Amino acid sequence: MSDTQDDFIEARTAMPGLSEALSAVLERMRMRNVGRGLLDYFLTQPEDTAEIAGLIRKYPFFQAAAGDQFIDGRSIIRVTAEGLAEKAIGKAHGGADKAVGWLAKVLTTRSTGITLRAAIWGIETREAQVAPLTSVGGLELLGTSSLADHVREGSRLLGGREMIPKHVASDLPTAAFAIRRPDVPYRAQASTAALDSIWAMMSTARECWDILEGGCAGHPLHILYWFEPDDPDLELEYLINPTQWSHPEILPAAIPLTHLEAADITAIFRQYFCASTGAQDRFRRAVNRATLSQCRRSDIDKVLDLALAFEIAVAGGSQAPPSFKVALRTALLLGGDLAARKTCRATVEDLYRLRNEAAHGGSLDGKSRRKLSRVIEDATVIFRALSPRLLKLSDKPDWNAIELGGGSFAANDAHPER
Numbered sequence: 001m002s003d004t005q006d007d008f009i010e011a012r013t014a015m016p017g018l019s020e021a022l023s024a025v026l027e028r029m030r031m032r033n034v035g036r037g038l039l040d041y042f043l044t045q046p047e048d049t050a051e052i053a054g055l056i057r058k059y060p061f062f063q064a065a066a067g068d069q070f071i072d073g074r075s076i077i078r079v080t081a082e083g084l085a086e087k088a089i090g091k092a093h094g095g096a097d098k099a100v101g102w103l104a105k106v107l108t109t110r111s112t113g114i115t116l117r118a119a120i121w122g123i124e125t126r127e128a129q130v131a132p133l134t135s136v137g138g139l140e141l142l143g144t145s146s147l148a149d150h151v152r153e154g155s156r157l158l159g160g161r162e163m164i165p166k167h168v169a170s171d172l173p174t175a176a177f178a179i180r181r182p183d184v185p186y187r188a189q190a191s192t193a194a195l196d197s198i199w200a201m202m203s204t205a206r207e208c209w210d211i212l213e214g215g216c217a218g219h220p221l222h223i224l225y226w227f228e229p230d231d232p233d234l235e236l237e238y239l240i241n242p243t244q245w246s247h248p249e250i251l252p253a254a255i256p257l258t259h260l261e262a263a264d265i266t267a268i269f270r271q272y273f274c275a276s277t278g279a280q281d282r283f284r285r286a287v288n289r290a291t292l293s294q295c296r297r298s299d300i301d302k303v304l305d306l307a308l309a310f311e312i313a314v315a316g317g318s319q320a321p322p323s324f325k326v327a328l329r330t331a332l333l334l335g336g337d338l339a340a341r342k343t344c345r346a347t348v349e350d351l352y353r354l355r356n357e358a359a360h361g362g363s364l365d366g367k368s369r370r371k372l373s374r375v376i377e378d379a380t381v382i383f384r385a386l387s388p389r390l391l392k393l394s395d396k397p398d399w400n401a402i403e404l405g406g407g408s409f410a411a412n413d414a415h416p417e418r
Helices: 003-015 018-034 046-058 060-065 083-094 096-108 146-152 195-218 261-272 277-293 299-314 324-333 338-361 366-392 398-403
Strands: 069-073 077-078 113-123 128-131 134-137 175-185 222-229 244-246
Touching: 003 060, 003 096, 018 046, 018 083, 018 096, 046 060, 060 069, 060 096, 060 277, 077 244, 083 096, 096 175, 113 146, 113 195, 128 195, 128 261, 146 261, 175 195, 195 261, 195 366, 261 366, 277 299, 277 366, 299 338, 299 366, 324 338, 324 366, 324 398, 338 366
Parallel strands: none
Antiparallel strands: 069 077, 113 175, 113 222, 128 134, 134 175, 222 244
């Protein structure tokens, strides 16, 4: 038997009179509400809470936990006797002994598993493990909670409050994501001890979402997420809607639905986590900017963001004009036969001509506007193909070696200086 189980058993027996007091409170509540309608129904009275809180303060396990910080979702709360009393009275409706067991569990639990779950709009795929205890796949990854059921069913309202806003065109999510940490501190004296694990989980999740969005799908995604402890009893504050949204900086007007093979997702994530720190950073900054370009309303703004994405990706090194470097290096990294490389280079050069006209002239002439949409579409496709190859580059690529190689990226050393 573990120390935690021993503490739990001891705590249950070290709360004399609590079960009887809770039963008495419920009986008083019942008597107060005899003959009353729902609108006139009395809930817990201050004197009821004070009675139960007074008992809780006497128990050694509460005294040992007083002043500690408890994790609750993404926040830290201080547990008070009054707060526990209100919660215990609510739990007692399911049985006073169960309420005593709940209180013992809260006061003796030191760590717990927590899962971040996310519903995704914009991709569909089979389950793929992309990192330790981290998966993307079908909606079964949302779990079995009532909140997950609401999300799966496409409920736009939860408890009378908006959960899925109007800018998300489809009610129903198409994929899910889950990341679990098995030993998150549930209670500690240091204020950041528990949150450090939550923040680390959130950072990993956002990193994975950037890879999914920019490296796998190649377009913006809508992501709705929340945190769940392994044991729902450990949630100390009831939130009607505990969900949060992760969006690009600018909300996209619409997003496509892209089918992704699980093997392709796994391969891109493997490349990312095997890449150097510099390559990872360059990849995320570049794909985030490319994603942002697809959220813009103005075609000129799309051109500016997309050109910047290319520059972040491949414009380092020499002092040559950015348009020359970006077009040449993109064509070489993507490879293909001579005709394919010429077409790729010409498209990126066209993008930069439009970018220069928009940035320096402030407007585009009639001829430029006629080709604007085609160039944006073609350059976006090229960037999607380019982005995974960025992960094969080193922190400081030897661009001279790549440029002078003259062939496809596969024919060049991805890490020429190693």
